Amino acid sequence: MKTLGILGGMSWESTQSYYRLINQGIKNTLGGLHSAKLLLHSFDFADIERLQAQQDWDSLADMLAEAAVSLEHAGAQAILIATNTMHKVAPEVASRLTIPLLHIADAAADELQRNGHKKVALLGTRYTMQLDFYKKRIHDATGIEVITPELAQQEEINRIIYEELCQGELLSSSRDFYYRTIDELAGQGAEGVILGCTEIGLLVSPENCTIPLYDTTDLHCAMAVKWAAA
Known part of the structure; x- marks a missing residue:
């Protein structure tokens, strides 16, 4: 099984759905006591929303890319951005990685x-x-x-x-x-x-x-x- 890195906290309500659904999916696929191998970076959504409101996509791209790179260095083999809106900066994040970004x-x-x-x-x-x-x-x-x-x-x-x-x-x-x-x-x-x-x-x-x-x-x-x- 490969390790997934998740950029979450945008918001945490949806991030908990990601954790549950991915683990359920791995359980259903592999059976037994299997659960997902996950690494999570959870943002403070207030910081993200403030920059969204300012349409400061460059700063947001830097924030998410830095976090994604840290997950890659920690052992993640692919990255998920656990929100639709922040896929606005997915190309910039992907360009900083040597692993796949799975696009929503x-x-x-x-x-x-x-x-x-x-x-x-x-x-x-x-x-x-x-x-x-x-x-x-x-x-x-x-x-x-x-x-x-x-x-x-x-x-x-x-x-x-x-x-x-x-x-x-x-x-x-x-x-x-x-x-x-x-x-x-x-x-x-x-x-x-x-x-x-x-x-x-x-x-x-x-x-x-x-x-x-x-x-x-x-x-x-x-x-x-x-x-x-x-």
């Missing part, structure tokens, strides 16, 4: 393509929805069209992520808003929805949606398990 958008793209989708919706932080680093990677890899909600809906989705989900709050009013937004996107032709923030899966569930949900936390962890157990 690639995990989503593979599953979307496997299911034959032509048009999907993306929910996430405003950075993930508005910048091209995520949508373009999926489109370039698969040709799938990626749409996002209207601007006012994006702002509310973003607010819920930072003010509620990243602080452990799961409100029914916010859940209802997400479901209404998904229904509108389905009406615009979306055949599925990428949950492009690792906390959104804590709030919404597939059984309450009219189109498939693609939880990127689940998909990223499945990619990591397959790589580590191979």
Whole structure:
């Protein structure tokens, strides 16, 4: 089994999901008493969010790259960034490593393509929805069209992520808003929805949606398990 390095704490709520899902995946794959070989660098999310708000991506790239390199030196054989938004700096992080960086958008793209989708919706932080680093990677890899909600809906989705989900709050009013937004996107032709923030899966569930949900936390962890157990 290979050792995975995780850049986490962005937020810790989703990082604990990574730890659980990867260990469950290794257990299911290898059986017995097997558990995952993991190294974790957990950031103080307040520091990350402050730089995000300033759109200081250079400083963020340096922070994550330095931590990733330290995990490589400690024995990690591949790196996971346990958040969608911070894949904005994935190229800069990868360029500092001699080991693979397993990209979360690639995990989503593979599953979307496997299911034959032509048009999907993306929910996430405003950075993930508005910048091209995520949508373009999926489109370039698969040709799938990626749409996002209207601007006012994006702002509310973003607010819920930072003010509620990243602080452990799961409100029914916010859940209802997400479901209404998904229904509108389905009406615009979306055949599925990428949950492009690792906390959104804590709030919404597939059984309450009219189109498939693609939880990127689940998909990223499945990619990591397959790589580590191979």
